[in-house]
Amino acid sequence: MERITTYANINSLTDFFRKRPSLEDQLDDMDWSKSWMDFYSFLNKQADLRLDVDPTQLSMMSKTNPYIKKMLKNASSGGSSLRCEKEAFDQLDEISQKTMPQTMFFLDKSNTECEDLEKKYGLITLNPSRIKSKAGFMFNWSLYNVTKDRGAVKRFEKWSQLERFRHPHNSMVIIDNYLLKDLGEMEENLIPMLDALLPEELEVTFQLTLISVDLRDKPASMKKYIEWELNKKLKRPYQIEVCVIKTESNKNHDRNIFTNYLWMHSGHSFTYLRRQQVSKNTNLMLFPIFYQQKDFQSYYEDEPTSTESKSSVWEAVHQRIREARYIIKTASQSAHGVGGDLKNPIIMGNKTA
Numbered sequence: 001m002e003r004i005t006t007y008a009n010i011n012s013l014t015d016f017f018r019k020r021p022s023l024e025d026q027l028d029d030m031d032w033s034k035s036w037m038d039f040y041s042f043l044n045k046q047a048d049l050r051l052d053v054d055p056t057q058l059s060m061m062s063k064t065n066p067y068i069k070k071m072l073k074n075a076s077s078g079g080s081s082l083r084c085e086k087e088a089f090d091q092l093d094e095i096s097q098k099t100m101p102q103t104m105f106f107l108d109k110s111n112t113e114c115e116d117l118e119k120k121y122g123l124i125t126l127n128p129s130r131i132k133s134k135a136g137f138m139f140n141w142s143l144y145n146v147t148k149d150r151g152a153v154k155r156f157e158k159w160s161q162l163e164r165f166r167h168p169h170n171s172m173v174i175i176d177n178y179l180l181k182d183l184g185e186m187e188e189n190l191i192p193m194l195d196a197l198l199p200e201e202l203e204v205t206f207q208l209t210l211i212s213v214d215l216r217d218k219p220a221s222m223k224k225y226i227e228w229e230l231n232k233k234l235k236r237p238y239q240i241e242v243c244v245i246k247t248e249s250n251k252n253h254d255r256n257i258f259t260n261y262l263w264m265h266s267g268h269s270f271t272y273l274r275r276q277q278v279s280k281n282t283n284l285m286l287f288p289i290f291y292q293q294k295d296f297q298s299y300y301e302d303e304p305t306s307t308e309s310k311s312s313v314w315e316a317v318h319q320r321i322r323e324a325r326y327i328i329k330t331a332s333q334s335a336h337g338v339g340g341d342l343k344n345p346i347i348m349g350n351k352t353a
Contacts, residue, residue: 002312
């Protein structure tokens with residue numbers, strides 16, 4: 001089972017446990033009740049928890065805190081894993097730069113301090129009071145109808161609609177055979193899509209990898225062109241470094257976008273707009289990697305797989321990233337298969353382990 005690395009202060013955990021909604025609270029504030037339960041489920045099922053206590057302290061706490069006792073029990077029976085890494089919390093800056101791109105921090109810091117860390121590294125950083133505001137992004141999936149029918153429910157009309165999914169991240173991988181085919185379509189789709197999704201502030205270089213077939217030019221030339229266009233038109237205060245991978249149509253049929261924490265899947269190419277009008281009829285689905293329901297595959301597969309083979313979103317993303325790595329490995333064997341340096345942590349994984 002794939003787990004999401006989560007550095008958590010024990011003080012943040014115990015504070016979160018104390019905030020468990022009572023029955024009366026559940027009726028008064030159903031949003032907080034759902035947010036609490038979703039995050040609690042994540043902590044017990046999907047996290048690779050790194051704690052700022054030693055094993056003896058954790059064992060002692062489990063004797064008086066039923067939540068910690070349950071976490072230890074779950075860790076021994078296939079749930080979230082627990083690691084005591086007290087020393088790591090003295091070097092969080094270094095860890096932020098070298099850890100897996102999907103890492104999350106759960107710290108006993110103020111809201112402002114958490115926001116500053118997100119803007120610095122592009123990694124989600126929470127405290128107990130921020131969970132409610134982040135839960136909508138972390139634990140819900142969304143669907144847009146990309147259609148020419150103006151009367152359709154939840155219709156996609158313009159890329160700025162996706163601004164509500166803007167979140168801390170520092171990398172993105174786009175896999176689409178036709179997104180780079182036409183400069184006009186790039187202007188109407190790639191650039192406004194990135195403008196809607198990319199964080200407004202970041203202190204590290206943003207890594208963008210594009211895997212496509214119909215390149216107007218060699219990948220190296222396309223890399224320079226896209227990089228210049230994005231850094232000029234998106235007006236972000238950080239650099240965007242681009243790597244372009246050329247593949248063959250028979251080796252890729254998916255249309256996927258991955259950030260550190262989000263998976264966007266499209267039934268057709270992301271070239272939705274032409275002359276400012278929707279030109280496709282398909283679905284756009286957005287799944288956060290924290291989404292835990294096993295039935296999510298039925299939302300995007302024509303023929304859902306059997307129950308035995310169903311996986312979590314995070315496991316499905318892992319599989320598709322492995323497929324992308326194979327595409328890149330094949331492209332690297334060609335003299336003109338790769339344009340730019342492949343530094344994207346979503347593809348490259350952990351630098352230190």
